[in-house]
Amino acid sequence: MTAVQAFKKYLWIFVKYFSVIFFSFIALLPIVSCVITALKTKTEYENTSVMTPPENWFNFENFVTAFRDGGMGRAFLNSALIVICVVVGSVLIGSMIAYVLNRFKFPGNGLIRSLFLFATLLPGIAMQVATYQLMYQLKFIDTLYGYIILSMGTDVISIYVFIQFFENISVSLDESAYMDGANYFTIFYRILFPLLKPAIVTCAILKGVGIYNEYYNAMLYLTKPDLKTVSLALYTFTGPFGNQYNLICAGVIMTLLPALIIFIAFQNQIYSGLTAGAVKG
Known part of the structure; x- marks a missing residue:
């Protein structure tokens, strides 16, 4: 050398x-x-400056105050309910749509896929007026079930992740089960759906974290104090007379921990889910 x-x-x-x-x-x-x-x-x-160390590294008073005065307990329960319902609904809807688009060839299949891609190009803020009017007419504003249904809308990323996984599952499994008398619903739920575990975990984490951190829609459609989520609870300590950033940071740390723990626990499934569908085998 x-x-x-x-x-x-x-x-x-x-x-x-x-x-x-x-x-x-x-x-x-x-x-x-x-x-x-x-x-x-x-x-x-x-x-003191931002990076000046605190005098007491075991001062957890801000965490107690943020949890109590910010209503973090109720906010965590609301967020947990919303995330669970939205994730379950999105995974079921996304996987079923991907199953139909991948396994069944019919006129308009390509058009539907193109429309999904086109929908991702539309800025969400541009459609908020029509969305708000629809939510108002359906009386979904200030209700958890209305917000859950709104958040459970079609997730294009999840659909394409599931489609890529279906591409790697041999069609012979479907044909063998169909020859044995299984219908399409049985083939999907008992044979194909269990094979989608990496994709399910990936979509669940991505969708769950997005809904957990959602602020704009939560602020717009959940205005009652008892319906606020963790992202809304952090704004309890902001106001026209100043922001209590020591309490806000304590709330941020508390809201960060659940997502961090879940990500660490399922990081292998997330990485495998994002990469496995990229290679056809």
Whole structure:
């Protein structure tokens, strides 16, 4: 190996590790500052910089105050109910639509797929007027079931993830079951659906995290205090006379933990679900 080749090799190694360290620092800096702020008293926060360590690293008073005064308990229950219902509904709807589009060839199949792709190009904010009018006429505003039905709408990403998985499942399974007397519903629920576990976990996590963090629609359609979600509960400590960022950061940390725990527990399924459908076998 010549000196030039050695220099290029070690330069490339330096660039790779430097990039990893730099972007990791950029990603972790907001979280670290949020944790530091959450552990400070009001006086400390007002008289120190953001990255100044707190005097007491075991000061959890802000977490207790945020949970109690922000109504976090009720908000967690509402968010959990919404996420569970939306995830279950979205997985069932998305997988069934993908099953029909992949296994049945009929006139308009390609058109439907194209319309799904076209729908992703439409900005959601541009359709809010029509959506709000529809929600109002159906009396879905300020109801959990109305918000759940709205959030359970067609998830194009989930549909295409399921379609890619169906591409990797041999049609001979369907044909064998059909020859044995199974109908299409039996083939789907008893044979194909259990094989979609990686895709189900992937879509469930992606959809669940999105709904869990949703603020705009929740603010628009859930205006009653007893219906607020965790994203709305964080705004309890904002107002015209100032924002209590030490309490807000404590609430952010509490809302972050459930999603973080679920992601760590199912990260292998998420990664396999995102990549397995990319290769046909």
